[in-house]
Amino acid sequence: MKNIIQAVKGTREFYPAEMALRNWMYAKIKAVSQSFGYQEYDGPFLESIELYAAKSGEELVKEQSFVFPDRGGNLITLRPELTPSLARMVAQKQNQLVYPLRWWSFGPFWRYEKPQKGRTREFFQWNIDLIGVDCPEGDAELVAIAADFFKAVDLSSSEVKILVNDRRLMDKQLIKLGVTSVDQKKAMLGIIDRRDKLNEKDWEVYVLESGFSQAQLDGLKAVLNDKELYKTSPEMMRFFNALESMGVADYVDYDPRIVRGLDYYTGIVFEARDVGESSRAILGGGHYGNLVEDVGGTSLAGVGFAMGDVVLPLILEQFGKLPELPLNPAEVLVTVFDADCQVYSLSIATALRAANINVLVYPEAAKIGKQFKFADRVGVCYVIVAGPDERDQKILQVKDMRSGEQTSVKIGDLVDVIKKLMLP
RNA sequence: GUGGCUGUAGCUCAAUGGCAGAGUGCUUGACUGUGGAUCAAGAUGUUGCGGGUUCGACCCCCGUCAGCCACCCCA
Structure with missing residues (x-):
């Protein structure tokens, strides 16, 4: 074991068990996306660094991305996110596409971060966007998709919550507090974002040290504690009303502390978290005013979210909701009694496969006990024994491994017998 | 990128600076044509890697790699 070259730091290896889980997640994502009429798409895994540099205020992209020169000396980036690629894809065909667009994607992304639990350098991400719509009901659709996904993976509304706020609503409150300049606003959003990371006293000191007055601090605290604030916003009332109609209101809470770090969100912002004390963010998204402008298109509004594949299994595990997935696609094992019977076993397996039954044949003659043990270990449900006695009598022994019969x-x-046994 | 904790058998973990261990799993047998259960026997180690201190290092020191935790950041 000592001379094995290590996998690249922060990458992931999907052994069959992990692959089964990934495929399970993909199937749930696909089903929910399609149930709302979204189309699957994908962008390149490699992009030039300019694509990300084009977005202002994203120096971090350069620092947190895998960047390397190609043979021509151009800087290539392993995509750290999908939104800029999506923006370009939309801009390139802006006048040919049918709006509103409903697009989703699930693919690999890379970020050069320090790996730890729930955070790897290589991960898969579900991206889903509704583009060309600018109304609260459109925003609600994306939140409903997230909630339906949680339902699909058996996470209840008491286990996960989607917390929602509206940047416009916060802007209004900040203006009331005399926070008007762009820099001040940005600082204030950072302060709000940090509220949960510091204890109250440290946070208050931090606010005052950031150049805000005691009056502003008091005002901010009032805003952040006002769970009813959304009622002053007609858009948010429509938004919650739509969620009610879609039967997912129990998954969604208004939370004035949610602001999200990203610059390009201009309306609704939301993130889903588990309700436990550790409370990890499972997915996040929001409404953006101009998706394609930065890459040369005309302004288009939209709403979308992204969900990584790393945190969700941790949440499922925490609530005992990890699915038990069959690891072996074969339902039947045909044993090989001895060398003389081997080709006979092969012909039996072939007949079963012709009837669309997945079959495993033991690869060589071995002690029958060893073959049964193998069947047990790989999770095959039915074992067929075809020895000389059976062959002579034109019969087979079929054992149900679960009942032992x-x-x-x-x-x-x-x-016919196997098919009947396989019925649920 | 910063700071901290950890790294010993396939897995979970022991071992005052003095012979490298347990549980579990694995292999074989009890069972000559049947898995899980029981019993018995057996195998398995570059103690992450590289240096140093020491008569002697899993243990102490330095470096390095990896994992975890807290920051940072969160597309």
């Missing part, structure tokens, strides 16, 4: 079956009845 074994029956003799006429060779001509085998397919």
Whole structure:
């Protein structure tokens, strides 16, 4: 074991068990996305660094991305996010596409961060966007998709919550507090974002040290504690009303502390968290006013969110909701009694496969006990024994590994018997 | 990028600076044509890697790699 070259730091290896989970997540994501009529798409995994540099205020992209020169000396980036690629794809065909666009994607992304639990350098991410719509009901649709996804993976509204705020609503409150300049606003959003990370006293000191007055601090505290603030916003009332109609209101809470770090959000912002004390962010998104302007298109509003594949399994595990997935696609194992019977076993397996049954054949003659043990270990449900006695009598032994029951079956009845057993 | 904790058998973990261990799993047998259960026997280690201190290092020191935790950041 010592001379194995290590996998690249922060990358992930999907052994069959992990791959089964990833495919399970993908299937849930696909089903929910399609249930709202969204189309699957994807962008390149490699992009030039300019694509990300084009977005202002994103120096971090350069620092947190894998960047390397290609043979021509151009700087290539392993995509750290999908939104800029999406923006370009939309801009390139802006006049040919049918709006509103409903697009989703699930693919790999890379970020050069320090790996730890729930954070790797290589991860998969679900991105889903509704583009060309600028109304609270459109925003509500994305939140409903997130909630439906949680339902689909059996996470209840008491286990996860989608917390929502509106940047416009916060802007109004900040103006009331005399926070008017762009820099001040940015600082204030950072302060709000940090509220949960510091204890109250430290946070208050931090606010005052950031150049805000005691009056502003008091005002801010009042805003952040006002769970009813959304009622002053007609858009948010429409938004919550839409969620009610879609049957997911129990998953969604108004939370004035949610502001999200990203610059390009201009309306609704939201993030989903588990309700436990550790409370990790599972997904995040919001409404943006101009998706494609930065890459040369005309302004288009939209709303979307992204969910990584790393945190969700941790949350599922925490609530005991990890699915038990079958790891072996074969339902049947045909044993090989001895060398003389080997080709006979092969022909039986072939007949079963012809009837669309997945079959594993033991690869060589071995002690029958060893073969049963193998069947047990790989999770096969039915084992067929075809020894010399059976061959002479034109029968087979079929054993149900779960019940332990074994029956003799006429060779001509085998397919029917197996199919009947496999019915749920 | 900063700081801290950890790294020993496939896995979970022991071992005052003095012979490298347990549980579990694995292999084989009890069972000559049947898995799980029981019993018995057996195998398995570059103590992450590289240096140093020491008569002697899993243990102490330095470096390095990896994982975890807190920052930073969160697309």
